[in-house]
Amino acid sequence: MTKIDCPSPTRAELRRDKIKEVARRLFVENGFHATGIAAIAKESGVAVQQLYRDFPAKEDIIAAIVAADCERIADQDTLNTALANRDRAGIIGWLTTMPCRKDESGDRMFLEIAAEAARNERIRSIFLDVREQAFANISRAFAGLMGSDKVEDEHRTLAQAFTIISLGSICARTLHHEVVKPASDKLIQCLIEGAR
Numbered sequence: 001m002t003k004i005d006c007p008s009p010t011r012a013e014l015r016r017d018k019i020k021e022v023a024r025r026l027f028v029e030n031g032f033h034a035t036g037i038a039a040i041a042k043e044s045g046v047a048v049q050q051l052y053r054d055f056p057a058k059e060d061i062i063a064a065i066v067a068a069d070c071e072r073i074a075d076q077d078t079l080n081t082a083l084a085n086r087d088r089a090g091i092i093g094w095l096t097t098m099p100c101r102k103d104e105s106g107d108r109m110f111l112e113i114a115a116e117a118a119r120n121e122r123i124r125s126i127f128l129d130v131r132e133q134a135f136a137n138i139s140r141a142f143a144g145l146m147g148s149d150k151v152e153d154e155h156r157t158l159a160q161a162f163t164i165i166s167l168g169s170i171c172a173r174t175l176h177h178e179v180v181k182p183a184s185d186k187l188i189q190c191l192i193e194g195a196r
Contacts, residue, residue, distance in 0.1 A: 016054050019044045020068065023061045028108045032058070032116045059122045062113060066126055069106070079137055083144040091144045092192055095162070096185070098138075107174040131163075138162050145195040158191055165191075 009017070022044040026035040037058060041048040055061045075094065082090030117127040138159040139151045146155065169184040 012054070015044075015046060015050070016064070019046055019051060019054060020061060020065050023058075024065050024105070024109060027062075027065075027112050028105050032062070032112055059120065059126075062116070062123055063126050065109070066113065066130055069109075076137065079141060083140060086144070086147075088145060091141050095138070095141050095145075095192060096188060098166070104174070107170045110170055111174055135159055135163060142191075142195050145192065155195075158195055162188060162191055 019040060023035070023040045026039060026043060030039075035058075037051060038048060040061070041051045044051070046054075055064065075098075078090070079094045081087070082094055113123060113127055117124040135156075136151075139155045142155040142158040142162075143149070143151045148155070165184050165187045169180045172178040172180045
């Protein structure tokens with residue numbers, strides 16, 4: 001077996017990762033508006049001037065957090081492989097692991113970004129881009145489940161229902177502290193079984 005050498009992250013990458021990690025925690029704990037750049041700088045141990053060089057505005061930090069989360073959650077390679085191999089079990093696996101994460105911090109961050117998107121045009125744009133990418137992938141997954149290489153209206157309808165269930169689950173878990181996994185799993189299973 002050959003060893004693949006991955007380059008070590010640079011100091012700048014490590015610093016930006018630390019800033020994103022601290023900002024995420026502070027946004028979740030205090031909200032976007034109550035978290036200032038000075039607090040992020042202090043908690044991360046990065047000088048304010050350096051933080052502004054890395055991220056000119058709080059929205060840039062949000063954009064970086066969202067991009068990293070999307071890459072992690074989307075798991076595009078797994079979906080693409082399952083679709084290319086017409087691997088129904090792989091597509092189902094991708095769909096069922098996507099919405100069912102119990103990630104309280106991630107859920108709270110998602111809701112904080114959604115709330116800010118209602119007030120802030122730049123965050124709204126980021127939020128809509130992410131939603132569009134996720135919706136396209138979910139639509140592709142349903143097309144693949146139905147044996148199609150082309151996304152049609154019925155696949156988009158299933159993707160929309162899937163998205164509504166997922167978002168509703170996040171809200172119920174986070175805002176109402178309800179245990180909704182069994183119900184959301186059942187609804188998603190119904191969508192998947194209907195995609196034949």
